[in-house]
Amino acid sequence: MTDTTQDLPLPAGRPPPVAAGPVAWVRANLFGGIASTILTLAAASLLAVAIPPVIRWALIDAVWRADSGRACRGDGACWAFIGEKLRFILFGRFPYAEQWRPLLVVVVFIGLLLASCDRRLSGRRLILLWLAGLAVVGMLMWGGILGMSYVPTDLWNGLPLTLILAVVGMAFAFPLAILLALGRRSQLPAVRAICVAYIELIRGVPLITVLFMASVMLPLFLPTGMTIDKLLRAQVAFILFAAAYLAEVVRGGLQAIPKGQIEAADALGLSYSQRTRLIVLPQALALVIPPLVNTFIGTFKDTSLVIVIGLFDLLGTANAALTDANWRGFYAEAYVFVAAIYFTFCFFMSRYSQMLEREFNRGRRR
């Protein structure tokens, strides 16, 4: 039998639709059906209404240089305000001539965060690096040695304060969180009950109440005559608060360890502390690095709440800059600028955590 179809002429018809190139892409991704077309047009018209005024405000009508607030009152943004207040928003009331010190602190923190992303550094070296980094930070902020003048903590404002609260808070919360998580998984009912009560109590109340408690009640808790620094109070609140959330993250890691690992450790005759230190924690902590980074992002954003107890973090200094009588009313400019700083930090950290998660899943996927 011969194949007759080859001989028949194909019926004349329209050419098939283009399957590649920008036209096909637009057709597939923007106008792939009636509903999609309507959505595209709706979204495009929304953008057409919203974007031009924003660009006009932020760029075209904006005033970049002005001597006072009166000179830049118009339809556009007054970026001259940010230029005038830049150092105040970043470093607050830290002595003006010494502001290279907080700047260096910010650089050190960014360096430490970047170094922590380097997977070649071992845990022990990383801890040493962090201890050294924190020592440098403390030296730079307090001063009093190497010819640097002493700066009291109420002048630690702006971005360095935000970073210190978040980073020191996490660093101290972490060991506490491990103990709480182990306590929650403990066989001993009294230990377990107390750890559960602590974790659930802290997680059940807003951070603001913990901050209020630290700022109002911590001084009452101490023996008469002892006072406690305002910054330290906030720092204690952050440590106690973050520890409860971190404890749940660590518990997730502990629960993911197969029971066989623990039984094997017992069979080898390891004691509880050996088993925990050598078998359980190394595996559990490696598992929880991505949620750990997410908790850190949360803590970083939460530091903005310290304005309610009168500390001047990045948001606090922006608010303080807005009270200058010469430059009044540039709320949008100040908040957009500060939001951009927060966004940059959080965005890159969350990207890093997403990357880690993908990497972890790659090894697990079958």
Place this chain on the structure above:
Amino acid sequence: MTSPPIDAMPRPSRPAFWRDPAVRGIAYQVLFVAIVVAAGWFLVHNTLVNLGRQNIATGFGFLGREASFAIGESLIAYAPSDTYARAFLVGLVNTLYVAILGIVLATIFGTLIGIARLSRNWLVANLSLVYVETFRNIPLALQLLFWWSLLRAGAPAPRQAWQPLPGFFVSNRGVEFPVPQSNPAHLWMFLAFVVGLAGAVGVSRWAKRRQIATGAQFPSGRVGAGLIVGLPLLVFVAAGAPMALDWPALKGFNFAGGSAVSPEFTALLLGLIIYTASFIAEIVRAGILSVSWGQTEAASALGLKPGLTIRLVVLPQALRVIIPPITSQYLNLTKNSSLAVIIGYPDLVSIANTTMNQTGQAVEGIALIMAVYLAISLTIALAMNLYNRAVALVER
């Protein structure tokens, strides 16, 4: 050779009692509890001594005293001559009001954004991505201050108020909107709505039973919707269609008539919705993605229409993944409503803060807030756990 009688064998010596795991466990616990109790006693003792030195009476007696401060907005009757207890109640009602509205609206908005993230339309998907990444990476406190300053300082005075829709005015006094004039028919319409709802549930149950028994289908969805919308509409028409609206109008320097929400409330609600919706969107997206595409294909192969596929196959499985994390977002929203204190909306924390400043009863005030938030958190967690149990996988 005979082995020695069993009694004569040297008995293995029992380990010393301090090596017994049970004894050790008890000892550790006693030690731990003792340390906790001692630390607690130390703190309480110091607090009592310090309070005594400052001549502050402890106890909740202050709740019965006159509050003598005004509260900007309240859903229940309140005057400065009322007690502190009443002021706390006003704060609690305000907190619950903004939290419930926020949870409902953030769920709707977040779900829409989450679905839009999965759209095959490039523009829509990427707009939602930009939305999510922007708003979840900026602290909520900053967002609240931004919206509030926009409404408070950026918005015009009532005389030049923006009018996005006829009857809606946005000014630095808040947002004014028309409300229907009160009419007894509204109560009857509400009752008709409840009856319609009950009827719809009844019809759907009956239709399901009939379908299981006989296979015959019944358009219970359409009939139910008709009952829910139709009955109140019928009452509305029967009552002579009272269409009168109470319109806000400019009188002097401010608005009269209609209803209004303050800039503080608007900023808080807006901030909570926008912030929480960005998290809910990601949860919804992950939930839908967790249902494998093969499920949808299998449903199509069985001949289910797209709408039924989503309702009967995808959604029940996605909800299992969505419910636990969304519960913690609801809890977060409720706790985040305490940020009202930054912009001056009189929520529970803000009123407790005023009270603590006036009376010096810091310990009692904080204990009260903590107890209330714990109660709210536990209630939400309980309700969501019950719901979760209803949708969870029933394994054989």
